[in-house]
Amino acid sequence: MDRKTERAIFLAVLEGKPYYDRLSKKIVESLLEENAKVFTSVVSEVDALENISEVTRTKRQSKFSGDVLGRLYHTHYSTSDDIAQNIELHWGRADLQEDPSHPNSLLRKAIEADLQHADMWSEAGVIAKKIVSGYDERRAKRKISGEWIIYGVHEGLKYYLDLGYHGELIDEVALYDRLYSSCPEFDFCFH
Structure with a gap:
C-alpha cells in the first residue's frame, strides 16, 4: 500500500472516532505521519482512555508533575520497538x-x-x-512503557494534544511551548 492510501485510511479511522473533535490538528498530523504500528497503538490507547475498548497493558495514565507541565496528563503507547x-x-x-x-x-x-x-x-x-x-x-502488572500521548482535561473531557517522547522532559519549557503553540484550538487545557 502506498503512503497516500495509508494516510487516507488513517484519517478515515480517526474521523470515525467519537473523540475526533477532541484530537488537536497537531496530533492528527503527527498520527498521519507515523507508521501503522504506532498509529494502531496510539488509537488503541486513546480508545481505552475513552472506555471504548479494553484497558491496555501500558502504564496507567498520570498527570505530569511540576509547575511547567503540571496541568497536563500523559499515557503511554507501546509498539514492538x-x-x-x-x-x-x-x-x-x-x-x-x-x-x-x-x-x-x-x-x-x-x-x-x-x-x-x-x-x-x-x-x-x-x-x-x-x-x-x-x-x-x-x-x-500494567507497567509497559513506551512513548507518550499528551492530553489535557477540560470540563471532564480529555483533549488530545500530541505525541511526546521521554527525552523531551530534559527541557519541560520547550515541551510546553511546543504543545501550546501547536494546539491553539485547545488553549484552555493550558490555563
Whole structure:
C-alpha cells in the first residue's frame, strides 16, 4: 500500500472516532505521519482512555508533575520497538541484580559450567525464557512503557494534544511551548 492510501485510511479511522473533535490538528498530523504500528497503538490507547475498548497493558495514565507541565496528563503507547526497553527496565532493577535467577546470573553459571555445545543451547533457551518473563511480568502488572500521548482535561473531557517522547522532559519549557503553540484550538487545557 502506498503512503497516500495509508494516510487516507488513517484519517478515515480517526474521523470515525467519537473523540475526533477532541484530537488537536497537531496530533492528527503527527498520527498521519507515523507508521501503522504506532498509529494502531496510539488509537488503541486513546480508545481505552475513552472506555471504548479494553484497558491496555501500558502504564496507567498520570498527570505530569511540576509547575511547567503540571496541568497536563500523559499515557503511554507501546509498539514492538519498545520490547527491549521494557525488558531492560525490568531486569535492570536494583532489587533483582543479586537474584540467582537473573538472566546475567544464569548466563555466568552456564559459562562457568563449561557446558557442551548441546547443553549450552538448552541453557540458552532457559535464559531466553527468563528474559522474556520480565516483559510478561511488566505486561501483567500494567507497567509497559513506551512513548507518550499528551492530553489535557477540560470540563471532564480529555483533549488530545500530541505525541511526546521521554527525552523531551530534559527541557519541560520547550515541551510546553511546543504543545501550546501547536494546539491553539485547545488553549484552555493550558490555563
